[in-house]
Amino acid sequence: MTIDTATGLEAPAELSSERVRDIFSHIARKYERFNAISSFGAYKLWLAGMMRQAPIEEYHDVLDIAGGTGEVTFTVARTKHPRHIQCTDLVPEMLEVAQMHVDEGDGAGVPIDFEVVDAQDIPYPDASFDAITMAYGIRNMPDRPRALSEMLRVLKPGGSLVCLEFSTPPNRAWRALYRFYLHRFIPFWGDLITGDKEGFVYLTKSIEAFPDQEGLAALMREAGFTDVTWKNYTGGIAAVHVAKKPE
Numbered sequence: 044m045t046i047d048t049a050t051g052l053e054a055p056a057e058l059s060s061e062r063v064r065d066i067f068s069h070i071a072r073k074y075e076r077f078n079a080i081s082s083f084g085a086y087k088l089w090l091a092g093m094m095r096q097a098p099i100e101e102y103h104d105v106l107d108i109a110g111g112t113g114e115v116t117f118t119v120a121r122t123k124h125p126r127h128i129q130c131t132d133l134v135p136e137m138l139e140v141a142q143m144h145v146d147e148g149d150g151a152g153v154p155i156d157f158e159v160v161d162a163q164d165i166p167y168p169d170a171s172f173d174a175i176t177m178a179y180g181i182r183n184m185p186d187r188p189r190a191l192s193e194m195l196r197v198l199k200p201g202g203s204l205v206c207l208e209f210s211t212p213p214n215r216a217w218r219a220l221y222r223f224y225l226h227r228f229i230p231f232w233g234d235l236i237t238g239d240k241e242g243f244v245y246l247t248k249s250i251e252a253f254p255d256q257e258g259l260a261a262l263m264r265e266a267g268f269t270d271v272t273w274k275n276y277t278g279g280i281a282a283v284h285v286a287k288k289p290e
Protein backbone atom coordinates (compact mmCIF):
# COMPACT_ATOMS: atom_id res chain seq x y z
CA MET A 44 0.00 0.00 0.00
CA THR A 45 1.27 3.49 -0.78
CA ILE A 46 0.26 6.54 1.22
CA ASP A 47 -0.09 10.29 0.99
CA THR A 48 2.82 11.30 3.22
CA ALA A 49 0.94 14.45 4.31
CA THR A 50 -1.92 12.45 5.85
CA GLY A 51 -0.82 8.82 6.19
CA LEU A 52 -3.92 7.78 4.19
CA GLU A 53 -3.83 5.42 1.22
CA ALA A 54 -3.08 7.25 -2.04
CA PRO A 55 -1.18 6.73 -5.30
CA ALA A 56 2.60 7.01 -4.80
CA GLU A 57 2.88 9.71 -7.50
CA LEU A 58 0.94 12.19 -5.36
CA SER A 59 3.68 12.27 -2.70
CA SER A 60 6.62 11.75 -5.07
CA GLU A 61 5.60 14.63 -7.35
CA ARG A 62 4.97 16.94 -4.39
CA VAL A 63 8.35 16.17 -2.83
CA ARG A 64 10.14 16.68 -6.18
CA ASP A 65 8.36 19.98 -6.63
CA ILE A 66 9.18 21.23 -3.11
CA PHE A 67 12.86 20.24 -2.97
CA SER A 68 13.73 21.24 -6.55
CA HIS A 69 12.45 24.75 -5.75
CA ILE A 70 13.96 25.25 -2.29
CA ALA A 71 17.32 23.43 -2.86
CA ARG A 72 19.47 26.57 -2.64
CA LYS A 73 17.69 27.92 0.45
CA TYR A 74 17.24 24.61 2.26
CA GLU A 75 20.29 24.84 4.56
CA ARG A 76 19.44 28.38 5.72
CA PHE A 77 15.88 27.28 6.58
CA ASN A 78 17.18 24.32 8.63
CA ALA A 79 19.62 26.39 10.63
CA ILE A 80 17.11 29.15 11.46
CA SER A 81 13.90 27.16 12.02
CA SER A 82 15.48 24.60 14.37
CA PHE A 83 17.46 27.23 16.37
CA GLY A 84 20.60 25.22 15.59
CA ALA A 85 19.16 21.98 17.07
CA TYR A 86 19.63 20.37 13.66
CA LYS A 87 23.41 20.30 14.26
CA LEU A 88 22.99 18.79 17.74
CA TRP A 89 20.78 16.03 16.35
CA LEU A 90 23.31 15.33 13.62
CA ALA A 91 26.08 15.09 16.23
CA GLY A 92 23.91 12.61 18.17
CA MET A 93 23.36 10.64 14.99
CA MET A 94 27.14 10.40 14.52
CA ARG A 95 27.66 9.22 18.12
CA GLN A 96 25.15 6.42 17.54
CA ALA A 97 26.37 5.47 14.04
CA PRO A 98 28.49 2.28 13.96
CA ILE A 99 30.59 3.47 10.99
CA GLU A 100 34.26 2.45 10.68
CA GLU A 101 37.12 3.68 8.49
CA TYR A 102 36.93 0.59 6.26
CA HIS A 103 33.19 1.02 5.57
CA ASP A 104 31.31 1.78 2.37
CA VAL A 105 28.44 4.08 3.33
CA LEU A 106 25.20 4.82 1.48
CA ASP A 107 23.50 8.12 2.33
CA ILE A 108 19.81 7.93 1.39
CA ALA A 109 17.84 11.15 0.80
CA GLY A 110 21.21 12.88 1.17
CA GLY A 111 19.89 16.24 -0.07
CA THR A 112 22.54 18.96 0.00
CA GLY A 113 25.00 16.58 1.67
CA GLU A 114 24.85 17.63 5.32
CA VAL A 115 24.89 14.02 6.62
CA THR A 116 27.43 12.86 4.02
CA PHE A 117 29.88 15.64 4.94
CA THR A 118 29.41 15.06 8.66
CA VAL A 119 30.08 11.32 8.22
CA ALA A 120 33.16 12.17 6.12
CA ARG A 121 34.55 14.55 8.79
CA THR A 122 33.80 12.43 11.84
CA LYS A 123 34.15 8.82 10.59
CA HIS A 124 36.49 8.95 7.54
CA PRO A 125 34.94 5.90 5.84
CA ARG A 126 36.42 4.35 2.69
CA HIS A 127 33.67 5.75 0.42
CA ILE A 128 30.28 7.48 0.60
CA GLN A 129 27.57 7.14 -2.02
CA CYS A 130 25.35 10.20 -1.54
CA THR A 131 21.95 9.72 -3.18
CA ASP A 132 18.70 11.66 -3.45
CA LEU A 133 15.51 11.71 -5.50
CA VAL A 134 15.99 15.35 -6.52
CA PRO A 135 18.96 16.35 -8.73
CA GLU A 136 18.81 20.03 -7.65
CA MET A 137 19.57 19.01 -4.04
CA LEU A 138 22.58 16.92 -5.11
CA GLU A 139 23.85 19.82 -7.27
CA VAL A 140 24.18 21.90 -4.08
CA ALA A 141 26.01 18.97 -2.42
CA GLN A 142 28.39 18.70 -5.39
CA MET A 143 29.02 22.45 -5.11
CA HIS A 144 30.09 21.94 -1.48
CA VAL A 145 32.55 19.21 -2.54
CA ASP A 146 33.98 21.61 -5.13
CA GLU A 147 34.38 24.17 -2.31
CA GLY A 148 36.46 21.66 -0.31
CA ASP A 149 33.91 19.86 1.90
CA GLY A 150 34.26 16.09 2.07
CA ALA A 151 37.39 15.81 4.24
CA GLY A 152 39.25 13.94 1.52
CA VAL A 153 36.80 11.02 1.59
CA PRO A 154 35.81 9.75 -1.89
CA ILE A 155 32.17 10.81 -2.40
CA ASP A 156 29.95 10.00 -5.38
CA PHE A 157 26.51 11.38 -6.10
CA GLU A 158 23.59 9.72 -7.84
CA VAL A 159 19.89 10.42 -8.27
CA VAL A 160 18.20 7.44 -6.58
CA ASP A 161 14.66 6.78 -5.44
CA ALA A 162 15.10 4.92 -2.14
CA GLN A 163 12.09 2.78 -2.97
CA ASP A 164 13.96 1.32 -5.96
CA ILE A 165 17.69 1.31 -5.19
CA PRO A 166 19.84 0.50 -8.26
CA TYR A 167 22.69 -1.23 -6.35
CA PRO A 168 23.45 -4.94 -5.91
CA ASP A 169 22.54 -6.90 -2.78
CA ALA A 170 24.93 -6.59 0.19
CA SER A 171 26.98 -3.69 -1.19
CA PHE A 172 27.15 -1.32 1.84
CA ASP A 173 28.33 -1.60 5.46
CA ALA A 174 26.12 1.22 6.69
CA ILE A 175 23.23 3.37 5.53
CA THR A 176 22.50 6.85 6.82
CA MET A 177 19.20 8.65 6.24
CA ALA A 178 18.07 11.95 7.75
CA TYR A 179 14.52 13.26 7.22
CA GLY A 180 14.07 10.88 4.29
CA ILE A 181 11.69 8.04 5.17
CA ARG A 182 8.87 10.46 6.22
CA ASN A 183 8.70 11.70 2.61
CA MET A 184 8.39 8.23 1.05
CA PRO A 185 4.95 6.93 0.07
CA ASP A 186 6.01 3.26 0.19
CA ARG A 187 8.00 3.03 3.41
CA PRO A 188 7.96 -0.81 3.69
CA ARG A 189 9.42 -1.05 0.20
CA ALA A 190 12.07 1.61 0.91
CA LEU A 191 13.14 -0.20 4.11
CA SER A 192 13.24 -3.57 2.29
CA GLU A 193 15.45 -2.02 -0.38
CA MET A 194 17.80 -0.64 2.29
CA LEU A 195 17.95 -4.06 3.97
CA ARG A 196 18.73 -5.70 0.62
CA VAL A 197 21.71 -3.46 -0.22
CA LEU A 198 23.19 -3.69 3.31
CA LYS A 199 25.80 -6.38 4.02
CA PRO A 200 24.79 -8.91 6.71
CA GLY A 201 25.56 -7.30 10.08
CA GLY A 202 25.37 -3.80 8.52
CA SER A 203 23.41 -0.94 10.11
CA LEU A 204 20.77 1.58 9.13
CA VAL A 205 21.04 4.86 11.07
CA CYS A 206 17.93 7.00 10.67
CA LEU A 207 17.36 10.54 11.98
CA GLU A 208 13.75 11.69 11.75
CA PHE A 209 11.22 13.98 13.40
CA SER A 210 9.29 12.08 16.02
CA THR A 211 6.74 12.41 18.85
CA PRO A 212 7.63 14.00 22.22
CA PRO A 213 6.34 11.63 24.92
CA ASN A 214 5.63 14.49 27.38
CA ARG A 215 2.15 15.89 26.76
CA ALA A 216 2.93 19.55 27.59
CA TRP A 217 6.13 19.57 25.51
CA ARG A 218 4.23 17.91 22.65
CA ALA A 219 1.51 20.58 22.75
CA LEU A 220 4.10 23.38 22.72
CA TYR A 221 5.93 21.73 19.84
CA ARG A 222 2.68 21.34 17.84
CA PHE A 223 1.93 25.01 18.39
CA TYR A 224 5.41 25.87 17.03
CA LEU A 225 4.92 23.55 14.05
CA HIS A 226 1.61 25.14 13.04
CA ARG A 227 2.32 28.74 13.93
CA PHE A 228 5.97 29.20 12.98
CA ILE A 229 7.21 26.57 10.49
CA PRO A 230 5.08 27.83 7.54
CA PHE A 231 6.01 31.41 8.57
CA TRP A 232 9.77 30.72 8.57
CA GLY A 233 9.44 28.68 5.38
CA ASP A 234 7.63 31.48 3.58
CA LEU A 235 10.08 34.11 4.83
CA ILE A 236 13.24 32.16 3.99
CA THR A 237 12.28 30.25 0.83
CA GLY A 238 9.09 31.93 -0.42
CA ASP A 239 7.40 28.51 -0.48
CA LYS A 240 4.79 28.54 2.30
CA GLU A 241 2.95 25.48 0.96
CA GLY A 242 6.10 23.36 1.16
CA PHE A 243 6.27 24.08 4.86
CA VAL A 244 2.58 23.50 5.49
CA TYR A 245 3.43 20.07 4.03
CA LEU A 246 6.40 19.72 6.40
CA THR A 247 4.15 20.31 9.43
CA LYS A 248 1.49 17.88 8.16
CA SER A 249 4.01 15.15 7.30
CA ILE A 250 5.59 15.38 10.76
CA GLU A 251 2.17 15.02 12.43
CA ALA A 252 1.16 12.11 10.19
CA PHE A 253 4.44 10.24 10.75
CA PRO A 254 4.56 7.22 13.11
CA ASP A 255 6.01 7.74 16.59
CA GLN A 256 9.28 6.14 17.79
CA GLU A 257 7.79 2.68 18.35
CA GLY A 258 5.79 2.89 15.09
CA LEU A 259 8.93 3.51 13.04
CA ALA A 260 10.79 0.76 14.93
CA ALA A 261 7.92 -1.64 14.09
CA LEU A 262 8.16 -0.74 10.38
CA MET A 263 11.89 -1.50 10.50
CA ARG A 264 11.32 -4.87 12.20
CA GLU A 265 8.59 -5.74 9.69
CA ALA A 266 11.08 -5.07 6.87
CA GLY A 267 13.48 -7.61 8.44
CA PHE A 268 15.77 -5.41 10.56
CA THR A 269 16.73 -6.60 14.05
CA ASP A 270 18.17 -4.99 17.22
CA VAL A 271 16.18 -1.79 16.60
CA THR A 272 16.96 0.86 19.20
CA TRP A 273 16.36 4.60 19.31
CA LYS A 274 17.37 7.66 21.24
CA ASN A 275 15.27 10.81 21.60
CA TYR A 276 16.65 14.32 21.08
CA THR A 277 15.18 17.60 22.35
CA GLY A 278 12.54 15.70 24.33
CA GLY A 279 11.56 13.48 21.38
CA ILE A 280 11.13 16.19 18.71
CA ALA A 281 13.68 14.12 16.82
CA ALA A 282 14.85 10.54 17.25
CA VAL A 283 17.73 8.50 15.88
CA HIS A 284 16.91 4.84 15.21
CA VAL A 285 19.66 2.28 14.66
CA ALA A 286 18.68 -1.06 13.11
CA LYS A 287 20.76 -4.05 12.01
CA LYS A 288 20.60 -6.46 9.12
CA PRO A 289 20.89 -9.96 10.64
CA GLU A 290 24.29 -11.72 10.18
Ligand SMILES: C[S@@+](CC[C@H](N)C(=O)[O-])C[C@H]1O[C@@H](n2cnc3c(N)ncnc32)[C@H](O)[C@@H]1O
Binds near residue numbers: 180
Ligand atom coordinates in the same frame (compact mmCIF):
# COMPACT_ATOMS: atom_id res chain seq x y z
C1 LIG B 1 14.48 17.27 4.41
S1 LIG B 1 15.56 16.74 3.13
C2 LIG B 1 16.89 15.98 4.01
C3 LIG B 1 18.21 16.12 3.33
C4 LIG B 1 19.43 15.68 4.14
N1 LIG B 1 19.34 14.28 4.52
C5 LIG B 1 19.63 16.54 5.35
O1 LIG B 1 19.65 16.01 6.47
O2 LIG B 1 19.79 17.76 5.22
C6 LIG B 1 14.66 15.38 2.51
C7 LIG B 1 15.26 14.81 1.24
O3 LIG B 1 14.60 13.58 0.95
C8 LIG B 1 14.61 13.43 -0.44
N2 LIG B 1 13.66 12.38 -0.81
C9 LIG B 1 12.33 12.41 -0.69
N3 LIG B 1 11.79 11.26 -1.16
C10 LIG B 1 12.82 10.48 -1.57
C11 LIG B 1 12.91 9.19 -2.14
N4 LIG B 1 11.82 8.47 -2.42
N5 LIG B 1 14.14 8.69 -2.42
C12 LIG B 1 15.25 9.43 -2.16
N6 LIG B 1 15.22 10.66 -1.63
C13 LIG B 1 14.02 11.19 -1.33
C14 LIG B 1 14.25 14.83 -0.92
O4 LIG B 1 14.55 15.03 -2.27
C15 LIG B 1 15.08 15.70 0.02
O5 LIG B 1 16.32 16.02 -0.53
